[in-house]
Amino acid sequence: GENVEQHPSTLSVQEGDSAVIKCTYSDSASNYFPWYKQELGKRPQLIIDIRSNVGEKKDQRIAVTLNKTAKHFSLHITETQPEDSAVYFCAASKAGNQFYFGTGTSLTVIP
């Protein structure tokens, strides 16, 4: 099955700086890559996603890039704010089947 690896496991940045989280996947047939944010004690919530026919997608301060050849995708958060502090999970899915999740990145934004 698919194997999704996520790095780093923890990340601390100063408020206003950028944060980058990277994921790799093993199955070249995977074609949908969502990112979820999970605040402490709350449900994971979708923040952005990308499909394999697109190389980059942006939504305000959040962007995701996809490199199909290298089989990796990244989450970029610019102008970080304290409320961005949370655990972020990447995931990969193919042909509408199940989703495989990374192990998560705990992001701390220091005011």
Added chain:
Amino acid sequence: DTGVSQNPRHKITKRGQNVTFRCDPISEHNRLYWYRQTLGQGPEFLTYFQNEAQLEKSRLLSDRFSAERPKGSFSTLEIQRTEQGDSAMYLCASGQGAGAPLHFGNGTRLTVT
């Protein structure tokens, strides 16, 4: 749209007991997924349904685990003869069709003593 609802929020049980959790998906969503999450880990796939059909079940899933979605709406996840290693957050998610993003519930936290 009230989102995905899971009950109960917390469950404490003794080892060896059976437990059952319920998930009510977003009403128009035909796909329903169960995941398990332990501290510091990402959600681990358990099983998923399209309408009432169970399409896939994790090979890692013990036969003590069973899930149903009898009418293609709500789903139940049962764990028989619980073990301490079953302690985790059990998350349900739903989606509208293949390849659609998942919408998660708040989860059921199981503690086996």
